[in-house]
Amino acid sequence: MSTFLDRVFGRVGFGGVMALVAPALAVVFAALVTSVVLLIAGHPPVEAFTSLVEYGSQPRVLVLILNLATTYFLSAVAVAVGFRMNLFNIGVDGQYRLAALIAASVGGAALVPGPLNIVLVVLVAMLVGALWASIAAVLKVTRGVSEVISTIMLNAIATGLTGWLLTADRLGVLSGNAIGTPPIPEDAHMPGMALIPGTPMKVNGFLIVAIIVGIGYAVLLNRTRFGFNLRATGRSEPAAVASGVNVKRMVVAAMVISGASAGLIGMPELLGSSFEYSLNFPTGLGFTGIAIALLGRNNAVGMAVGALLWGFLDSSSDALQLMEISKELVDIMKGVIVLSVIIAYELVHRYRIVAAQRKVSRELAAPAETEGAAA
Amino acid sequence: MLMAAAACGGSDDKAETGASASSEPSAQGGGKGGKVGLAYDIGGRGDQSFNDSAAVGLDKAKTEFGLEAKELEAAPGETDAQKEERLRLLASGGFNPVIAVGFAYSGPVKKVAAEFPDVKFAIIDDADATGPNVSNLVFAEEQGSYLVGVAAALKSTKNSIGFVGGVKVPLIQKFEAGYVAGAKAVKSDIKIQVKYLSEPPEFTGFNDPAKGKTTAQGMLDAGADVIYHAAGGSGGGVFEAAKAANAMAIGVDSDQALTADKAVSDVVITSMLKKVDVAVYDFLKNFTAGTVKGGETRYDLKAGGVDFSTTGGKVDDIKSQLDEYKNKISSGEITVPATP
Structure with a gap:
């Protein structure tokens, strides 16, 4: 039997049409709730939704959505690696921020020329992310500290550490009222792609990296022995132990992979857009990843769709404000979507159980009394 | 009309953007x-x-x-x-x-x-x-902060004052630098406690009155009797703490003797005005x-962009001294540091 959590984290899947019915139901339900909120606030919902879609389908905004989704997807993958084995890595947020800061200063120092610098920055970021995450892993396997608690604490420590490092006498350079790491030289900027016609804006080159990471994630989990062990540990630890899985080693490995993926989250922004880690570096992406991993049920395609949806919602906040609608509506939509996805999957799941029970009882009843089956 | 504005946003073509801008007679400026x-x-x-x-x-x-x-x-x-x-x-x-x-x-x-x-x-x-x-x-936030630093040092009877910053970013450190320099200019041996409510990227320090209150409370317990805050919405908590301890506080940005909550606004002896x-x-x-x-x-001070407020008359007795420092800064005789 699968538990409620198993279903939430996608450790048991639905096949066929049902896999599509649940998310579709959730989006329709979320649209309904949002409409009610809009009506209460005194705005016509249909008009609001049409102009949102109109705004979101412009070339310039499409580029923005794709770039946001790239970052969000990487974050969701980092979270999902842990989720699949029942590890709640809440610390993705601190891992990517610390990783981005250290990687940015390494990149800014220009130790190696050109594209090599890009590779170096990415590797440093993954390493820092993995190391920071491994603290929680070591605490868990040696001292039994819950990774939820330790990663939340590590987030706070990462905030303090980055704040301390990002000062003028350490890694930071003061320019006006802003402070940031020395900019990464131009020859080490990730080239963008002119994918969307009708705008000079370019899609971040890390979109390709994100797609590769997504494929790698799916292959690792579904097609390798390591992935099988990871999923098995997530479903039932005693069963995994009985079949010879070293759970402690799996915990460390999963945390390290999760942390290394977390290191990638800041890279699209760092190497494709800001070229420095400053006070304006985006924050909270680790928590966005948690929401999207839940939404996509830790499935690579599902998370990609979720990341695009989130990118669209986040970019629509200005369009809403232009219509005099509070930007907090975006937060309401996000919350309702996550909740309704969970509820929709649960409803579909229960419907399937009932349907299966009916089918069984019909088949059992069929030879004995045919009229019973008709009723 | 709103739709039109959103739709306009669709064109990324600069030529077209120019056209839509010039079709608005007001866009050229000089019109109502x-x-x-x-x-x-x-x-x-x-x-x-x-x-x-x-x-x-x-x-x-x-x-x-x-x-x-x-x-x-x-x-x-x-x-x-x-x-x-x-x-x-x-x-x-x-x-x-x-x-x-x-x-x-x-x-x-x-x-x-x-x-x-x-x-x-x-x-x-x-x-x-x-x-x-x-x-x-x-x-020139540091110049205005210098003056309220002077006021704090002159008003303090315990020779001990405090500074509560919202978030530890260079902008807010300018306030700190000026305040400390001003206070030291009056009494070189004055005790100054400096605390920030949060570190970037955590920007909650600008909107956390409870933390502002606790932090100010700690400073007052440690002997301070005048506290200057540059902490946005958290300042309300600083005023509450000052009120409870019967101490004095200095406001920031606007004339907070007028804008702060009526129950606590009488603790505000002056405010550093930053006239955004x-x-x-x-x-x-x-x-x-x-x-x-x-x-x-x-x-800056010379252009009247930063200043100190006198609402409530609580700094009237030292106003001549404050004006003296003000003139010295305006004339360039005193250069105020912008970093702590």
């Missing part, structure tokens, strides 16, 4: 009924801090010059690309001028202003985003008159 676009940093209107101050200037200019305005607000943790898109949305939607509130818009303004040469931009608290169509409105409202109003006035110029406008 212009459309002003204002992009706030996190918090927006109602943050009891510099965003609100900008809003006051905007409101005044709106009624006086018959302007129309659209205000957009940043979301926490967003990327520069999202800030750029906000500015593009305004600039391509026929809003001219576009005012960005806060140094976080530095990079985005520099980039977007170059894309829309026909639109005038203004940015507050930043001198780095330069361009022919960008007006940089910056303040004046800067916004002046910019819009110049724009309407067609005389707006690019480049840096520095609102």
Whole structure:
């Protein structure tokens, strides 16, 4: 039997049409709730939704959505690696921020020329992310500290550490009222792609990296022995132990992979857009990843769709404000979507159980009394 | 009409953008009924801090010059690309001028202003985003803070004062630097406690009155009797703590003896005025008159951009001394440090 959590984290899947019915139901339900909120606030919902879609389908905004989704997807993958084995890595947020800061200063120092610098920055970021995450892993396997608690604490420590490092006498350079790491030289900027016609804006080159990471994630989990062990540990630890899985080693490995993926989250922004880690570096992406991993049920395609949806919602906040609608509506939509996805999957799941029970009882009843089956 | 504005945002073609801008007679400046676009940093209107101050200037200019305005607000943790898109949305939607509130818009303004040469931009608290169509409105916060530092040292009977900063960023450290220098100028042996409520990227320190209260309480317990805050919405907590301990407090940005909660406003002996409202109003006035110029406008003590308030008469007895320091700073006799 699968538990409620198993279903939430996608450790048991639905096949066929049902896999599509649940998310579709959730989006329709979320649209309904949002409409009610809009009506209460005194705005016509249909008009609001049409102009949102109109705004979101412009070339310039499409580029923005794709770039946001790239970052969000990487974050969701980092979270999902842990989720699949029942590890709640809440610390993705601190891992990517610390990783981005250290990687940015390494990149800014220009130790190696050109594209090599890009590779170096990415590797440093993954390493820092993995190391920071491994603290929680070591605490868990040696001292039994819950990774939820330790990663939340590590987030706070990462905030303090980055704040301390990002000062003028350490890694930071003061320019006006802003402070940031020395900019990464131009020859080490990730080239963008002119994918969307009708705008000079370019899609971040890390979109390709994100797609590769997504494929790698799916292959690792579904097609390798390591992935099988990871999923098995997530479903039932005693069963995994009985079949010879070293759970402690799996915990460390999963945390390290999760942390290394977390290191990638800041890279699209760092190497494709800001070229420095400053006070304006985006924050909270680790928590966005948690929401999207839940939404996509830790499935690579599902998370990609979720990341695009989130990118669209986040970019629509200005369009809403232009219509005099509070930007907090975006937060309401996000919350309702996550909740309704969970509820929709649960409803579909229960419907399937009932349907299966009916089918069984019909088949059992069929030879004995045919009229019973008709009723 | 709203749809039209959103639809306008769709064209990324610069030529077309220019056309849509010139089809608005007001966009050239010098006419009534212009459309002003204002992009706030996190918090927006109602943050009891510099965003609100900008809003006051905007409101005044709106009624006086018959302007129309659209205000957009940043979301926490967003990327520069999202800030750029906000500015593009305004600039391509026929809003001219576009005012960005806060140094976080530095990079985005520099980039977007170059894309829309026909639109005038203004940015507050930043001198780095330069361009022919960008007006940089910056303040000498350290000079005003120096004066309230002098006031704190003169008013303290225990020879011990405190500073509560919202978030430990260079901008707020300017307040600290001036305050400490001013207090030390009066009494070189004065004890000064300095605390910040949060570290970046955590910006909650600007809106956490409970933490402001606890921190101020700690300083008062440790012997301070005057506390200056540069902590936006958290300042209310500082005032509460001062009230409970029968101590004194110094406000920031606006005249907080008038704007703070009535129950605690009597603890405010003076406030360091940072006149963002004046800067916004002046910019819009110049724009309407067609005389707006690019480049840096520095609102310092000499220009009246920063000052101390005298509401309530609690610093009347030391006003002559404060004015003396004020003149010395204005004349350049005293140079106030901007970093602690």
